[in-house]
Amino acid sequence: MTKPLNELTITEAAKGLRAKEFSVRELWDACASAAAAKNPELNAYLELFDADDAAIIAAQERIDRGDAPMLCGIPLAMKDNILVEGHVASAASKMLANHVATYDATVTKKLKDAGALFVGRANMDEFAMGSSTEHSAYGPAKNPIDTGRTAGGSSGGSAAAVAAHMAIAGLGTDTGGSIRQPAAHTGLVGLKPTYGAISRSGLIALGSSLDQAGPLAKSVADAKILFDAMKGTDPMDATTITPYTYAPKEARERLRIGVPRHLLLEGLDADVLARFEETLAKLEALGHTLVDVSLPTSGYALPVYYVIMPAEASTNLARFDGVRYGLAERGATLLEDYVKSKTAGFGSETVRRILLGTFVLSSGYIDAYYRKADKARGVLRAEYDAAFESCDVIAFPTTPSPAFRFGEKSDPVSMYLEDVFTVTANLTGMPAISVPMGDVERDGVSLPTGIHLTAPLGADDLLFRIGALVSGETL
């Protein structure tokens, strides 16, 4: 094999392990040593885990027996807001710097059962609030393609780790674009599954009606392998769905790709739009058809999101009070204990969103903001449902521009605009994938861009099918 082991995809690594071209130990060592060598520069991981010898030996035995799942022996990057028993899970916050997970998240358990290995816990924006990892309490992760630029966020550490081959694939969480936007900025495939497709048990919550865990991978096939291993109903998360929750749609031979042209008229870099048009032309040449669709309320999705998300975040983060675990500052009274702990533990973006959430939920404003946004969310969902009457998937670019420079988006609203295309899938609960669609050049560097494809609720598999058409893979 010509490629270094850490540069393999899951599919390639699984094949090589079965052909005895290399061992699980050699694959682990290749990823772990690449991670150790590159992390001081990239800050993709907040902690690198020691080799789990028992897990490595067990994975090798399963592969040798010939009954191992695809993920067996595959080293993965784990976002720091997903619990792995016995390891710190800090959500990149000072608030949880000393918080040791007392149990495995359901996704962690499923991946362990499949024989996967964890290289370390990946950097992120604090409590997943941000689009660049510049809000991490432990410094930002850098984009391996251009270290002067961010890897996106909030799952920027996982994206940087996978793009720099410091893991074979990685896990992220996505509340408003936190898997898909970093995937687009680092040339990876990123999937936000249907809300409820994957259990949220053991994830440190941001917006509970929006959050989903999902894969960051080097190929569409790899994203599918991870999704298939993690999906399923979980008694620990009452919002998980069954295969029967949403009526399965009939898979057509020729797909109808809906394009909301009215969303692409402004705010989009010309060369990003050009890559998008080229990708659509490629799909058309393969025999699929393009359909104009109208999503009139989509222009309001981001304002809706910036009401719903802070409302849920402020509610979720109220639990961090310095009493049972996490940072515990002490004052004269119990109230002072709370205030001192929260003030010392939360970074400024976290405080900003807690205050915003407190505001939109406060009496006098809840009708004008929260209830109105909730209603608009219903309208968005209805518009997408109507659009899916005439098309199978809806396409637009994942982000308006390629990866940006550190400090470039210093005011909150310009950072929030990074998610202008991605938030709608979280608000509607629909599955969405970002797949690389070609590079654009900035300051002499080729930077990747991504095409964003949304499917109806429960139709995650359709995204792999069309994603593979874009990437040129055969699933």
Place this chain on the structure above:
Amino acid sequence: MSTAKATSEDVKRLAALARVDVPEADLERFAAEFDSILAYVGKLDELTLPEAGLEVPPLHNVLRTDGGEYESGTWTKALVAQFPQKEGDSLSVKKIISHD
């Protein structure tokens, strides 16, 4: 929706509700950022929405029967290890009821 400017006092009041302290020096900046965020979010004002019927997502919360019983004490050690202050296996907190 209100078009009034957020003031340092507003930020202070919200911070008190959220039980965080915003340093005096940061109040102005937070108030200004709040204004630009609320101006952006205020776009919602332009929307005419149906009276009712669309709020409920097509999902149902469900209850499950108790199950997966475990022996008392199984999780105690790991949980107690996280307590900032403890007495034996009990979490120690400040007195919250006084007779003043």
